[in-house]
Amino acid sequence: MFDENYMWRCLQLAKLGESYVSPNPMVGAVLEYNGKIIGEGYHHKFGEAHAEPNAIKSVVDKELLKLSTLYVNLEPCSHFGKTPPCADLIVRSGISRVVIGTLDPNPKVSGRGQKILQDAGIEVITGVLEKESRELNKRFFTFQEKKRPYVMLKWAQTLDGFIDLKRKDVSELPLQISNAITRQLTHKIRSQNQSILVGANTVMLDNPSLTVRNWSGKSPVRVVFDRNGNIPEHFHVLNNQVNTIVLTSKPKPKTERIEYVHLDAQTNNIEFVLQKIYERNIHSVLVEGGARLINSFINSGLWDEANVEVSNQILGNGITAPEIKIPPCNFKLIENHKWLYYKRI
Numbered sequence: 001m002f003d004e005n006y007m008w009r010c011l012q013l014a015k016l017g018e019s020y021v022s023p024n025p026m027v028g029a030v031l032e033y034n035g036k037i038i039g040e041g042y043h044h045k046f047g048e049a050h051a052e053p054n055a056i057k058s059v060v061d062k063e064l065l066k067l068s069t070l071y072v073n074l075e076p077c078s079h080f081g082k083t084p085p086c087a088d089l090i091v092r093s094g095i096s097r098v099v100i101g102t103l104d105p106n107p108k109v110s111g112r113g114q115k116i117l118q119d120a121g122i123e124v125i126t127g128v129l130e131k132e133s134r135e136l137n138k139r140f141f142t143f144q145e146k147k148r149p150y151v152m153l154k155w156a157q158t159l160d161g162f163i164d165l166k167r168k169d170v171s172e173l174p175l176q177i178s179n180a181i182t183r184q185l186t187h188k189i190r191s192q193n194q195s196i197l198v199g200a201n202t203v204m205l206d207n208p209s210l211t212v213r214n215w216s217g218k219s220p221v222r223v224v225f226d227r228n229g230n231i232p233e234h235f236h237v238l239n240n241q242v243n244t245i246v247l248t249s250k251p252k253p254k255t256e257r258i259e260y261v262h263l264d265a266q267t268n269n270i271e272f273v274l275q276k277i278y279e280r281n282i283h284s285v286l287v288e289g290g291a292r293l294i295n296s297f298i299n300s301g302l303w304d305e306a307n308v309e310v311s312n313q314i315l316g317n318g319i320t321a322p323e324i325k326i327p328p329c330n331f332k333l334i335e336n337h338k339w340l341y342y343k344r345i
Contacts, residue, residue: 002099006030006037006071007129010101011136013042013051014073019191019217020045023283025074025104025140029055031095033068052076052086056093066094073101073133075126078112087116097123101133105144139193139284142304148274150284152193153294153306153342154186155322162318163291170207175318177311179335184214189307191217193286195245195277198237199293200226209236210288221245221282223273225293227263245280247273270300294322306342309334 013028021027021043029051031039038061041054049057052072059065076086076098090098098117103126104110117124134141139150156177157163164175178186190196191212198210203224211219222237222244229250231237237244244258247269251260261276263269277285287297297303306324328340 002069002071002125002128003032004129006032006069007073007099007101007133009037009040010051010071010073011129011132013040014136017043017045022046022139022194022218023143023281025137027051027072027074029070029072031055031059031065031068031070033064038064038068047082050077050083050086053083053089056089056095062093066096068095069097069099070095071099071128073129073136075100075102075104075109075111076113076117077104077109078116079108081108085113085116087113090117091120091122095122098125099128100124100126101128102126102130105141107144138304143278143283147278148302149195149277149282150193151274151287151297151303151305152189152284153287153297153303153322154189154308155288155291155294156182156309156311157321158311158313158315158318160314160316161321162315163321164205164319165315166318167205170205172205174206175313175315177313178309179311179337181335182309182337182339185334185339187212187214188217190220190286191215193220193284194282195221195223195285197223197273197285197287197293198225198289200224200228200230201292202288202290203231203235203237207235211242220286221280223247223277223285225263225269225273225289245276247276270296270302274302291319291322298322298324301344304344306340308340308342310338310340312336 009030010028014026017026024046028042039055039059042051078085078087142150196210210222219242224246226246226248229248240257246260247263249263251262324342329343330341332339
């Protein structure tokens with residue numbers, strides 16, 4: 001027997017590591033004895049202890065471990081990485097039963113952690129809240145199973161379908177669509193993704209920083225299309241403050257935090273950039289570029305979800321917003337702005 005409530009607690013704990021554990025998955029663990037939680041933990045930060053050792057360490061009376069059940073939303077690891085294998089630690093701790101949300105798709109683990117536990121005589125139950133466990137780590141699963149980063153699209157538009165005024169350069173101020181709350185939410189989304197992608201036109205018009213400022217968390221790796229090498233060196237994306245990848249036909253020597261990747265004229269931009277992101281072990285990319293770049297992802301079918309903010313503004317004329325030809329899965333109102341959520345199945 002098992003109680004799903006403990007797995008829900010694992011998921012709740014796991015999410016506390018969001019924005020800090022990537023490229024590792026978010027994992028939470030709970031130790032239950034006689035209907036009570038005697039220990040719990042989660043993976044706090046990449047390179048630090050995983051959820052299982054944190055949970056085991058938190059137990060005051062270690063003698064209770066052999067009588068307890070460990071709940072964990074992802075299969076315990078079985079290989080040496082930044083930390084020792086969690087499966088071996090569980091065996092040494094004498095825990096008699098382990099309940100797992102979902103198996104790990106990483107070939108280095110994928111069933112091996114489960115086998116180590118079972119070979120040691122530990123009862124293992126898998127697939128408890130599996131859908132929810134996979135959704136929590138959708139970026140990690142997409143990266144492992146589809147061999148590409150998870151692609152999230154994001155833009156804001158007026159009620160009549162425009163994302164900006166028609167402007168010539170950075171001297172002309174952009175249309176302000178988002179409000180204070182939705183701007184904060186955008187920065188939260190940035191912190192949830194390992195990279196952020198824009199085109200040269202967006203950079204030339206907006207000179208954006210593409211960093212996390214209105215939320216807690218790491219700034220994503222900046223990925224910029226600059227085919228012709230037009231972005232001035234004094235622009236924010238080239239300030240060496242955040243790791244940045246520039247895709248260009250005119251590459252320059254690598255600096256401390258800027259990598260230039262050669263972009264051939266015949267290259268399929270979308271597949272090429274996703275491959276380069278994947279090769280660098282980056283599990284997700286937030287596409288915040290202009291309409292043309294976002295439409296390229298939509299038309300190629302290489303996207304996983306989209307977040308679209310719709311204000312009450314009527315512009316009448318401007319840059320037409322991207323279009324997704326499926327209904328949104330969900331929406332909510334934020335300070336009179338609609339926030340539409342799309343998911344590609």
